[in-house]
Amino acid sequence: MNIAHNKPNELTREDICQLLAGDMVTPIFVSNSNESETFIDQVDTAKGSPLIIIDLGLLNRPQISRVLELCKEKNLPTLAIISPDDLMSLDTDMINTDFIVAPLLEEELIVRSMFSVKKATITPEEEELINRGDLTINPSNYEVLIKNSRVNLRFKEYELLLLLASNPGRVYDRATLLNQIWGYDYFGGTRTVDVHIRRLRSKIENNSESPYIETIWNVGYRFRSSN
16 A cells, blocks of 8 residues: 555555554655655654554665664564565564554554554563463553464454453442543443443453353453463
8 A cells, every 4th residue: 555645445544643643643755765764753743642553555675674783673663564475475574573464453553553552661571471271361562362273353452351350359430430441531331341341351361160251240250260
């Protein structure tokens, strides 16, 4: 995707800037030879958290490698845009890079951008794996495994699981979960929590007699304290 010269109905650079401005994220675009050499100079002047957005289709391999090397060296959040045709030929040096497939969708762009920014701020302590029986959570890459098989979760499902699994035995009422995961400004009711818990359970539970997430009737939920 050429974020410098967009086709009709595709997101422009201005669109991306506006979409991320509300989360105080400043995109820094790298889609040509000059930008691959000068993008690092924009980091210190970024008004919000910098996010390096790389257009893989417009850079050659040495340029991509150099950009990724600088981003890794300075611990900068990075989001790479790739076309569907190039997805299967993704280089192995991109394996730890967050990427998004063109054409860009607004909601996905926002979520993946926030993933990238948040991941860059994770401390070494937070990177430690969370192991709960057959369940493993890796906060550094948002990966959830059941018996070493990856589980695909939506963002809110992941956040719920991470909060509960990080505090086994602690009971969270629905209002607390709603405020911590969705925020105080969210207008939906606590029923939202029940719906997401039900979806989460359908993806991680394999033993109804000993579930990971327990219901505390008339209160809320807790992650079981013993494995």
